[in-house]
Amino acid sequence: MTKSRRRWLTPLGSWVLGVLGLWSAPLLVNVDPEATFDSPGPNHLAWWAGLALLTIQAMALAWRSTHPSAILVATAATALVGGAVGLGDSVGVLSVAVVVAAFSWGLRAEYGGAWPAPLAAAVLVGVGTLLSGEPAGSGLVQGLGVVGLPLTIGLWLRGRHELAAAQQEQLRARAGELEARIQAAVAHERTAMARELHDIAAHHLSGIAVMTAAIGTQIDTDPAAAKRAVHQVRQECTGVLKDLRSLVGLLREEGPAAEPSAAGMRPESLANIGELVHDVRSAGIDVSTDVLNRGDELGAGIGPLAQLTAYRMVQESLANAARHAPGTQCTVIIDDTDPSQLTVEVTNSPGERGTEPNSAVGFGLVGMRERADLTSSRLDYGPTASGGWSVRLRVPRQDAATQEAA
Structure with missing residues (x-):
């Protein structure tokens, strides 16, 4: 489903519910003629005015995400118009869109300076109920229920979402801090390893260089001394391997498998x-x-x-x-x-x-x-x-x- 279709899905559902309510209300009067329920039928101009108001509400709800305060007030104003044109008890069908707009306001509206919008909407819904012939108490309850309850639910869900987002951001910050510490530790260990390798290589290779220079002059004039020097070069090479093995042993994780080899690899003193x-x-x-x-x-x-x-x-x-x-x-x-x-x-x-x-x-x-x-x-x-x-x-x-x- 595309974004454009999702945008119109909720307004369409609100319009369908409102039309069903507007169409079924006169049937209740026909079923029980003695009922005090006052609702015009399709043969009255007020019924068609209600249908037009439902359509206007549905169209306005398409912009509830970008203009939550304005759409809330606009949908509530249609309830006032419905009471004024004589919808009677059917004015309640206009509350469906107001509920959707109030819920959207709770999810999306900015807190600072936006509170006059829900207060004005509650007043408009209450006055519209009074104009339909209901007592003042019913108008107050209608205004608070239609606007206040869905708005509170929207605010609660919004708070949950913001809390979850804050927790995720905190987790990402902690993960970033941990990664930075790991990188710093790795860099420190690399420096230490480079220092150890430099010391090991510089010591042994310098000795090898000195001895090989002597071998070059002794190999023809003093073969016995050259052989001794070759033996010393071999010892130096063995020393390089021993020191490198010691360094690797110190870097290995401690465990039963590492204990036998670690016994003979003590740091120099x-x-x-x-x-x-x-x-x-x-x-x-x-x-x-x-x-x-x-x-x-x-x-x-x-x-x-x-x-x-x-x-x-x-x-x-x-x-x-x-x-x-x-x-x-x-x-x-x-x-x-x-x-x-x-x-x-x-x-x-x-x-x-x-x-x-x-x-x-x-x-x-x-x-x-x-x-x-x-x-x-x-x-x-x-x-x-x-x-x-x-x-x-x-x-x-x-x-x-x-x-x-x-």
């Missing part, structure tokens, strides 16, 4: 820095370590995330030294003597002649800065007075209460 330096030294990089400890456990009061930050800082700094200043001497200092903080510093000497330390802030330094911010640590880096490069991380200690809460 301060205690593992010695092993890290040993691996780097095995790759042909000159690295020395100096640990200053108070006698307690290394890194006491430093949380797991902060220890991982320090480990990654050393790993990335050594990789940068091998990449940007090959052949330099590196020093890793872990100062655990300050009760309030732990300091980790990585320094490399000036590069070989013709090479200069790269002071550009790449993704490695950006990752260090992000990790330091996450743990409330302080990261400083820059060239040294001798022309080398230094990276220093100061990690604050947690007190006992904070550590237990964490």
